Amino acid sequence: MRKIIHIDMDAFFASVEQLDNPDLKGKPVAVGGSGERSVVAAASYEARKFGVRSAMPSVIAKRLCPDLIFVKHNFDRYKEVSSEVFEIFKEYTDIIEPLSIDEAFLDVTNDKKNIGSATVIAKAIRNEIKKRTGLTASAGISVNKFLAKIASEINKPDGFFLIRPEAAQKFIEDLPVEKFYGIGKVTALKMHKLGIHKGADLKNWDLVSLVRNFGKAGVFFHDIVRGIDDRPVESDQERKSVGTELTYEKDLMTRFELIAELYKLEKELMERVEHAGTTGRTVTLKVKFSD
Numbered sequence: 001m002r003k004i005i006h007i008d009m010d011a012f013f014a015s016v017e018q019l020d021n022p023d024l025k026g027k028p029v030a031v032g033g034s035g036e037r038s039v040v041a042a043a044s045y046e047a048r049k050f051g052v053r054s055a056m057p058s059v060i061a062k063r064l065c066p067d068l069i070f071v072k073h074n075f076d077r078y079k080e081v082s083s084e085v086f087e088i089f090k091e092y093t094d095i096i097e098p099l100s101i102d103e104a105f106l107d108v109t110n111d112k113k114n115i116g117s118a119t120v121i122a123k124a125i126r127n128e129i130k131k132r133t134g135l136t137a138s139a140g141i142s143v144n145k146f147l148a149k150i151a152s153e154i155n156k157p158d159g160f161f162l163i164r165p166e167a168a169q170k171f172i173e174d175l176p177v178e179k180f181y182g183i184g185k186v187t188a189l190k191m192h193k194l195g196i197h198k199g200a201d202l203k204n205w206d207l208v209s210l211v212r213n214f215g216k217a218g219v220f221f222h223d224i225v226r227g228i229d230d231r232p233v234e235s236d237q238e239r240k241s242v243g244t245e246l247t248y249e250k251d252l253m254t255r256f257e258l259i260a261e262l263y264k265l266e267k268e269l270m271e272r273v274e275h276a277g278t279t280g281r282t283v284t285l286k287v288k289f290s291d
Helices: 012-020 056-065 076-089 117-132 143-154 166-176 185-193 201-205 207-214 215-225 255-276
Strands: 004-008 030-033 069-071 096-100 103-107 137-142 160-162
Touching: 004 076, 004 117, 012 030, 012 076, 012 201, 056 069, 056 103, 069 143, 076 096, 076 143, 103 143, 117 160, 137 143, 143 160, 166 201, 185 207, 207 215
Parallel strands: 030 069, 137 160
Antiparallel strands: 004 103, 004 137, 096 103
16 A cells, blocks of 8 residues: 655745844744735745635735735745655665645655655654754655645645545545645536535546546546546656746737747747756747736
8 A cells, every 4th residue: 555645845935034033923924926917826825814825915915915915936945945845765775756846646555764664754754844944844644645645735734634545435434625625716606506515516427427527637537536546646747847937027019029038038948948957849829918
């Protein structure tokens, strides 16, 4: 039986900022700009209590939380701390699948320290992260990626949750569909309209009906609601894309402005491509207009 752990750093960007600047501790913090077109990259838990979330326009965030403190992002610092965290992971297993700079799946079925217990390993990793970085992380433990990911969300921040194999089916059946990893807001709304509110409702739908209503994703929904997820933890995932983007405080109105900014983006993109040691065949340009 597999032993999968999902580790998720708590409010990572904002927590790093609070760690580096003690004056920010206990205060609502948003990483990002405060301009009219700026977006929140991350929010501290103090800010989240007011409804502030990542990807939210900064003007809305400020409206929800008038005392919100905006800090400029420092990606070099975040990468530095992330590297420390991933070095801790490597002490326990080489089978690590990064999902982003601040979270990963770990397969500890055969851990390097021969501890055996995924729960003990998860606790040890969280303690080491706290000891070496001063930050907290949450962990989810179960027999597959789907369940481990959901488990890590249950006792956040600074917690962990174990979903045992024998308890998995009842846990899934009682879970609201919007809490399912892989089901977004739009899909959850569609499910609600079809009378699917919890895992038990979803389980009542056969494969053919799910595929008819949700396409290929229907197969995934059919399996996960039954606790079936055979996806391996992949430590060598192929990079699919490299990109860069900018949000401007004011509209770019002239051809000269557009060309100048495209040149900057192209230069940064090429630097990232070279740094990643990769190449590509297709260039996609994404444009957001003033309206």
